[in-house]
Amino acid sequence: MNEKFKDLPEYLARKKENGSKIIGYFCNYIPEELIKSADAVPLRLVSGGVPEAMQAGEQYVKSYCCPYIRSCIGNRVNENPLYTFLDAICVAGTCDGMKHVEEYWRKYSDIPVFSVGVPKVSNRFRTREHTSKYFKSELTRLKKDLEILTGTKITDKRLKENIRLYNLIRSRMRRLYDHLNIGSSKISWRDIFRISHLGYLIDRDEFLGEITNILKELRIKTSSIERSEEQVRLMLYGSILAFEDTKVLDIVEASGGKIVADALCTGSRFWRKDVSIEGSLMDGLVDRYLYNIPCAHMMDFMMRLNYVIATARDSKSQGLLYYNLKSCDTYRSEFREIEEDVKKELGIPSLLIETEYSPADIGTTRTKIEAFLEMVRGV
Amino acid sequence: MDSKNRIGATRSRVVAKWRLFPPEIIFSMGAIPYDLLLHEGLVTTKDDEVNPSKYAIEAGLSADCCPWNLSAASKILSKEDDSDIDMFLATVGFCDVSSKSWRTMSKRIGRPFYSIEIPQFNFESENNALLFIQQELSSMFNRLSRRRGYEFSEERLLKEIKKGNFIRNLLSDITKFLSTQSVPVSALEYFLIQTSAGDYLQDPDITGSILNRIKTEIESRNKNGESAPGIQDGAPRIYFVGMAPQQLGFWNLIEDCGGVSVGCDTYLSLFYELIPEHTNVQKELAKWIWRMPHNIPSIERSKMLTAYIKKQNPDAVIIGNLVGCRNISQSDRFVKETIREELGIPVTSLEFGASDEDITLLEPHIRSLIDMCK
Numbered sequence: 001m002n003e004k005f006k007d008l009p010e011y012l013a014r015k016k017e018n019g020s021k022i023i024g025y026f027c028n029y030i031p032e033e034l035i036k037s038a039d040a041v042p043l044r045l046v047s048g049g050v051p052e053a054m055q056a057g058e059q060y061v062k063s064y065c066c067p068y069i070r071s072c073i074g075n076r077v078n079e080n081p082l083y084t085f086l087d088a089i090c091v092a093g094t095c096d097g098m099k100h101v102e103e104y105w106r107k108y109s110d111i112p113v114f115s116v117g118v119p120k121v122s123n124r125f126r127t128r129e130h131t132s133k134y135f136k137s138e139l140t141r142l143k144k145d146l147e148i149l150t151g152t153k154i155t156d157k158r159l160k161e162n163i164r165l166y167n168l169i170r171s172r173m174r175r176l177y178d179h180l181n182i183g184s185s186k187i188s189w190r191d192i193f194r195i196s197h198l199g200y201l202i203d204r205d206e207f208l209g210e211i212t213n214i215l216k217e218l219r220i221k222t223s224s225i226e227r228s229e230e231q232v233r234l235m236l237y238g239s240i241l242a243f244e245d246t247k248v249l250d251i252v253e254a255s256g257g258k259i260v261a262d263a264l265c266t267g268s269r270f271w272r273k274d275v276s277i278e279g280s281l282m283d284g285l286v287d288r289y290l291y292n293i294p295c296a297h298m299m300d301f302m303m304r305l306n307y308v309i310a311t312a313r314d315s316k317s318q319g320l321l322y323y324n325l326k327s328c329d330t331y332r333s334e335f336r337e338i339e340e341d342v343k344k345e346l347g348i349p350s351l352l353i354e355t356e357y358s359p360a361d362i363g364t365t366r367t368k369i370e371a372f373l374e375m376v377r378g379v
Numbered sequence: 380m381d382s383k384n385r386i387g388a389t390r391s392r393v394v395a396k397w398r399l400f401p402p403e404i405i406f407s408m409g410a411i412p413y414d415l416l417l418h419e420g421l422v423t424t425k426d427d428e429v430n431p432s433k434y435a436i437e438a439g440l441s442a443d444c445c446p447w448n449l450s451a452a453s454k455i456l457s458k459e460d461d462s463d464i465d466m467f468l469a470t471v472g473f474c475d476v477s478s479k480s481w482r483t484m485s486k487r488i489g490r491p492f493y494s495i496e497i498p499q500f501n502f503e504s505e506n507n508a509l510l511f512i513q514q515e516l517s518s519m520f521n522r523l524s525r526r527r528g529y530e531f532s533e534e535r536l537l538k539e540i541k542k543g544n545f546i547r548n549l550l551s552d553i554t555k556f557l558s559t560q561s562v563p564v565s566a567l568e569y570f571l572i573q574t575s576a577g578d579y580l581q582d583p584d585i586t587g588s589i590l591n592r593i594k595t596e597i598e599s600r601n602k603n604g605e606s607a608p609g610i611q612d613g614a615p616r617i618y619f620v621g622m623a624p625q626q627l628g629f630w631n632l633i634e635d636c637g638g639v640s641v642g643c644d645t646y647l648s649l650f651y652e653l654i655p656e657h658t659n660v661q662k663e664l665a666k667w668i669w670r671m672p673h674n675i676p677s678i679e680r681s682k683m684l685t686a687y688i689k690k691q692n693p694d695a696v697i698i699g700n701l702v703g704c705r706n707i708s709q710s711d712r713f714v715k716e717t718i719r720e721e722l723g724i725p726v727t728s729l730e731f732g733a734s735d736e737d738i739t740l741l742e743p744h745i746r747s748l749i750d751m752c753k
Contacts, residue, residue, distance in 0.1 A: 336438065
């Protein structure tokens with residue numbers, strides 16, 4: 001799969017030559033099924049972790065804006081190769097920062113920008129009907145925009161085929177995640193997280209083939225090395241964890257910790273919940289994308305909390321690592337409550353790590369993580 | 380300044396609202412709106428708290444988020460059970476921090492929380508958004524009437540809109556006087572006048588009559604060609620856009636540096652135009668809310684703002700950026716470029732935080748802008 005990632009620029013160039021449009025998007029409220037059904041290539045733009053891109057974004061937004069948002073802009077400023085292929089971009093109206101990303105692309109790029117409004121109060125009994133209706137109209141508008149851009153009609157037949165493909169990908173990725181709870185499994189959370197990221201970029205049909213093969217191999221081979229009891233089992237939750245953002249993961253591993261589960265939007269949450277193919281397909285997309293475990297910019301705190309608790313319990317995590325990008329207030333403001341509730345329900349501690357894409361805080365972050373692991377071990 | 384104490388004496392329920400949420404909506408439910416950021420977020424000399432954000436940070440808000448929200452939340456949380464607020468009504472869709480801090484306050488002091496969403500992002504989907512806002516309004520009225528005993532009626536809403544429009548007219552008239560050669564109101568006075576739009580300082584009748592008296596006095600100054608005391612003749616005319624500082628001293632600084640303030644857009648969204656007084660009240664209100672300047676994406680907002688700024692005949696524009704603000708202050712560059720292109724006058728950006736020192740440090744910057752205009 002790593003080869004396929006290396007070949008990504010060639011693959012995208014080939015697709016473009018054959019007349020396909022390359023469509024980038026940021027948050028996981030954009031149904032890839034629609035993009036693929038328009039015969040276009042979806043690319044989830046989760047590039048982050050590179051200080052240069054973050055700094056380049058500061059020409060357009062302030063340094064007290066979240067580093068991922070700064071990078072979403074800075075990657076274009078610095079001509080990140082993936083960004084140079086884009087024919088259009090889809091931006092979901094999620095947090096305050098994402099609004100500025102949309103505004104930047106509209107003003108400073110010459111490619112079409114398709115925005116999709118995401119209602120933040122969606123998961124309330126009183127609002128469910130009209131929020132679903134609103135989101136459906138937004139997705140219908142996106143569908144039309146994609147059809148005009150690509151000249152391909154998104155028929156129900158085509159959409160159904162792609163929903164099936166994505167449902168298969170999602171279910172197989174969930175099975176990969178299930179392997180983390182098997183003591184003798186050969187695959188680590190970090191491997192799966194890397195695979196997840198490749199799934200946002202490489203050809204999705206090929207991706208399905210790759211993960212199917214990995215699952216087959218895992219069925220045959222199990223690790224002869226039993227799980228080390230010395231490694232502290234940690235669950236990871238919080239702000240978006242970008243592709244190149246490995247600082248905290250490296251420190252955890254070097255300090256004797258082991259991530260065994262996550263509730264991240266670039267991790268398990270992305271692969272959760274399938275799209276129904278019974279009834280209206282657009283309704284199915286609304287239900288999947290609006291009512292999945294919500295990002296912290298959405299008002300439904302309880303759904304997030306329950307998912308974090310359930311995931312930590314199922315993975316037998318000994319601690320919760322709360323990864324917070326600096327200036328990401330939506331996640332930051334919920335840390336205290338999550339910490340209290342996780343402690344109350346599972347009796348495990350949480351550690352807040354506030355960081356950005358800079359090596360400046362490696363020392364302090366390491367000290368914090370080491371102290372946390374020692375505390376969990378009871379040293 | 381005393382209006383913040385009025386809520387303690389009222390018999391009606393007090394609803395804490397976000398700055399730019401239209402107050403008539405709360406009045407129409409028989410409750411009193413309370414502009415929480417204004418009354419609890421201003422940094423005043425009366426506060427002897429060493430760290431004005433202490434309680435908010437302890438409750439979980441980030442120490443580097445918007446200082447208006449931090450100070451306001453901290454003051455509310457410090458009162459614990461003594462708060463006069465009966466409900467926190469969060470406006471979701473514009474500022475993530477405010478809806479989060481409203482929720483935190485509600486949870487920590489045990490008062491109900493309600494959120495209403497105004498979709499701000501998607502400029503092209505006006506029809507979808509208008510329908511959505513209408514449904515949000517109607518479901519809020521139904522829910523709060525049935526569940527919490529707020530008494531809402533369409534007639535009452537129309538009546539409150541009329542009262543609100545009376546205030547809006549006065550604020551627009553007063554603003555017009557700032558466009559004249561001899562500016563009859565000082566920067567601080569105008570800022571304080573504008574703040575009444577936030578909750579009509581809790582009583583539209585009293586505030587309306589005070590604003591009327593102010594307008595008469597300003598009118599008389601204007602007829603006599605008098606400027607407000609302390610304003611120099613021919614002083615460069617400055618319009619302020621963006622996040623207002625929490626320190627009232629900032630407004631005096633413009634005059635201390637030899638300039639004159641000809642307007643600010645802090646509360647402009649609440650009186651940018653009148654709310655139509657039609658029979659289909661909720662539909663018209665939804666349209667008005669959707670077009671409120673702060674709800675519009677930055678580039679379009681700046682274009683809309685320039686029309687208002689132009690009327691005030693400014694020589695320069697100051698954009699205020701609050702360190703920690705993830706919203707308005709992040710669009711500084713877009714706004715600056717648009718205003719420069721549209722008006723062709725100097726535009727400068729200021730950055731400040733919650734401390735008095737931050738404001739003092741702005742003096743050389745403001746002075747050089749004003750000297751340049753001279």
